[in-house]
Amino acid sequence: MATTNDLKNGMTLNLDGQLWNVIEFQHVKPGKGGAFVRTKMRSVLSGKVVEKTFNAGVKVEVASVEKRDMQFLYRDGEDFMFMDSTNYDQISISKQTVGDAVDYMLENADAIVAMHEGNPLFIELPASVELVVTYTEPGLQGDRSSGGTKPATVETGITVQVPLFIKQDEKILVDTRTGAYLGRAN
Incomplete structure (x- = not known):
């Protein structure tokens, strides 16, 4: 209490x-x-x-919530398979439990899974993730009418507003809490 x-x-x-x-x-x-x-x-x-x-x-x-370091392995229909990093046990977590984290998860990505009485409650991701831009229109020189950003689709399928200089196949950092562009990845 x-x-x-x-x-x-x-x-x-x-x-x-x-x-x-x-x-x-x-x-x-x-x-x-x-x-x-x-x-x-x-x-x-x-x-x-x-x-x-x-x-x-x-x-x-x-509530007694245990947070475990896990690795996302793969998606199996509506379920997501995770592996515990300490004992290598695999668990299946429903799409509803994963929630919005699905937009930022790639295979082999690390995550923290909150467990209560052996049941997964929610997924915590790092504050930012590195994603590859799979599609974006080329930015035109002098095109500033849209505030200097353009939509870009990343490898997980979500669309992120990025600066005009970002090109296809570039790695970018995306904030997992807001979905905002943070910068180029190293």
């Missing part, structure tokens, strides 16, 4: 038998009345995001 004063981003709580992942939290101390904690949480099962307010100091149950 912990109190709402101990909340941190990424913490998983067990509220009324459901698991919730804390996305944001804010301690508020108004001039009048007691302090409270405003949170934004995502349901681990459904992915639904809700805002919930707790009084300061209220006890909440922190």
Whole structure:
């Protein structure tokens, strides 16, 4: 058990038998009345995001979540096969559990899988990934009407807005949280 004063981003709580992942939290101390904690949480099962307010100091149950280093092996229909990096066990994870991480995962990519009572909850990727541009229009000299960016399709299939100087088959860094272009990869 912990109190709402101990909340941190990424913490998983067990509220009324459901698991919730804390996305944001804010301690508020108004001039009048007691302090409270405003949170934004995502349901681990459904992915639904809700805002919930707790009084300061209220006890909440922190779910025991084990984070394991895993490697994405391959996709098998709607399931994704991962291998535990420590004991080489392989597990199958559903597309719903993988979520938006599918847009940034290549075979043999490292990821952290959050497990609760032996069941995978969600996937955490590195802050940025290196992807190859598979298709983009050539940038024309002097073409600045679109703000200096153009769409580029990367090897996972998603489209990223990149600067005009990026060419096909170049490696770029993409932010896994926002999907934004970060720069050229080395």
